[in-house]
Amino acid sequence: MTFGSRLSAAIGEHGPLCVGIDPHPGLLAKWGLDDDVAGLETFTMTVVEALAGRVAAIKPQAAFFERHGSKGVAVLERALEGIREEGGLSVVDAKRGDIGSTMSAYADAFVGESSPLAGDAVTVSPFLGFGSLRPLLDLAAANGRGVFVLALTSNPEGGEVQHAVPSVSSVSSGPKTVAQNIIDAVAAENAGAGPLGSVGVVVGATVTGAGREHDLSALNGPILAPGIGAQGATADDLREVFGPALRHVLPNSSREVLGAGPTVAGLREAADRTVEAVSLALRA
Numbered sequence: 001m002t003f004g005s006r007l008s009a010a011i012g013e014h015g016p017l018c019v020g021i022d023p024h025p026g027l028l029a030k031w032g033l034d035d036d037v038a039g040l041e042t043f044t045m046t047v048v049e050a051l052a053g054r055v056a057a058i059k060p061q062a063a064f065f066e067r068h069g070s071k072g073v074a075v076l077e078r079a080l081e082g083i084r085e086e087g088g089l090s091v092v093d094a095k096r097g098d099i100g101s102t103m104s105a106y107a108d109a110f111v112g113e114s115s116p117l118a119g120d121a122v123t124v125s126p127f128l129g130f131g132s133l134r135p136l137l138d139l140a141a142a143n144g145r146g147v148f149v150l151a152l153t154s155n156p157e158g159g160e161v162q163h164a165v166p167s168v169s170s171v172s173s174g175p176k177t178v179a180q181n182i183i184d185a186v187a188a189e190n191a192g193a194g195p196l197g198s199v200g201v202v203v204g205a206t207v208t209g210a211g212r213e214h215d216l217s218a219l220n221g222p223i224l225a226p227g228i229g230a231q232g233a234t235a236d237d238l239r240e241v242f243g244p245a246l247r248h249v250l251p252n253s254s255r256e257v258l259g260a261g262p263t264v265a266g267l268r269e270a271a272d273r274t275v276e277a278v279s280l281a282l283r284a
């Protein structure tokens with residue numbers, strides 16, 4: 001089964017929410033854990049126990065594992081295994097992007113058939129040119145995995161690059177923003193796929209007017225929307241932000257849900273509350 005089909009089924013079963021595993025030092029302290037590999041493992045595996053297979057997807061943020069070195073990366077691998085064992089879907093938020101020949105190595109790592117670092121999907125950065133992602137897009141498709149391509153990121157600085165309009169001479173299809181070029185390239189990857197393509201975009205829930213100012217109508221893929229909670233966006237903002245593109249939005253919340261730990265029950269309650277709020281907001 002393709003990633004798009006699996007994600008579509010998971011959203012149907014659990015509602016449209018991705019919960020991030022972002023073990024910030026401050027959150028570890030709030031949970032009464034040390035900022036070391038043992039604390040990282042307890043935090044991570046508690047979130048996996050609480051939410052894997054109970055929300056549509058879980059998105060471990062690779063940076064918080066990498067900051068603990070190879071032992072931290074091993075915890076990420078165990079988390080991915082745990083999510084898989086519970087029948088859940090994972091998105092590894094790695095945001096990799098490099099020249100094509102190096103992208104092949106990232107592809108082996110993050111969407112390779114039996115790589116321990118491969119989740120069901122991975123986030124990538126297209127800012128070395130969308131074509132540089134080709135080796136990873138192809139391997140992901142061959143292995144039934146998904147890819148989320150950054151388009152309109154949730155941070156306030158993103159617009160400097162993503163709203164820029166490249167000179168007409170450098171693009172064949174006339175003047176469009178960098179983000180629209182990325183969205184259109186992703187739409188081409190998903191053409192004809194059903195029920196949902198396996199290549200998505202990342203569009204922050206904080207990007208006011210994203211769905212009005214950019215045409216997402218041909219995307220035919222999921223829109224991962226971080227920014228709910230700690231970054232200030234609310235479920236009620238989704239309608240205004242995404243407008244006609246609401247149907248394929250998968251909101252992500254990390255710190256807000258994680259802050260409800262350290263108990264499994266607290267995490268589940270926070271995730272349930274968020275699912276309810278975003279489901280209501282996304283309902284047509």
Ligand SMILES: O=c1ccn([C@@H]2O[C@H](COP(=O)(O)O)[C@@H](O)[C@H]2O)c(=O)[nH]1
Pocket residue numbers: 020022061093152153154155202203204226227228229230231252253254255256
């Ligand atoms: O545009 C983007 C792309 C990725 N992220 C990531 O999502 C989570 C958000 O965490 P919160 O605690 O809910 O703010 C984090 O891992 C980011 O790296 C994003 O925020 N914006």
